[in-house]
Amino acid sequence: MAARPPRSARLSRDSIVNAALTFLDREGWDSLTINALANQLGTKGPSLYNHVHSLDDLRRTVRMRVVGDIIDMLNTVGQGRTPDDAVMVMASAYRSYAHHHPGRYSAFTRMPLGGDDPEFTAATHAAAAPVISVLSSYGLDEEAAFFAALEFWSAMHGFVLLEMTGVMAGIDTDAVFTDMVMRLATGMRSR
Incomplete structure (x- = not known):
């Protein structure tokens, strides 16, 4: 042996x-x-x-890995879909990731998107790229699609946090989530 x-x-x-x-x-x-x-x-x-090298080094590396995972996930689920379907599938995948990986999700949201770490900032912008691409298909120019992606992410993040903290206990969160995402998609079309 x-x-x-x-x-x-x-x-x-x-x-x-x-x-x-x-x-x-x-x-x-x-x-x-x-x-x-x-x-x-x-x-x-x-x-x-x-x-x-340090706890900060470990935490930064973890954040970068999480951002990479989110980029891969969003790129995969949104491919070859209509804009409304892609928005719904991406939103659902984001929500699912947060619920299945709450600690990783927390790591993702712990650093500012435009902070003093250029590599992390570039990675978070890359994470937004699949969403911006789908939102651009609603006829938004690049700048408008970027701001729409921030609005979209804000709505997703707020919903996920409310859900994860139990604020929405007793509510059919799946129905509310679907309605919210579709309202966001409708707003994109009307811009």
Whole structure:
């Protein structure tokens, strides 16, 4: 029987980031610390510093991964659809992501879109690109489509937060969500 490799041999930047993503969904953004994550991984905090520079480095990397996942998701679900259908499917995928990955979703919304991290700012703008593309198909020019995407995201984010905090308990949130998204799409057509 082969000897089991030491625990630290299993660690890599990628495995640490993946563990952090899982940790976030279970424990939340504010609970993510180097020591808490190391404990989950069965090691000591200093071992993680061989792969991540700091907690800020880890959190930034996690945010970038989440933005990449959201870009991939939105690009995939919206392809080849009519504008109204694409808007509905993208909105539903966004909502589903937030519910299935609440910690990751929280990480996504923790940094300003136009902050002092140019790479993160570019990534968040790339995340908006699939939505802007669909909204442009309503006849909006690039600038109008960008602002419409911000309005669309604001509505989605507000709805998701109200839903996740239990404010809408007892309400048919699926029906309200569908109506809201369709009203947004109707507004795009009337611009």
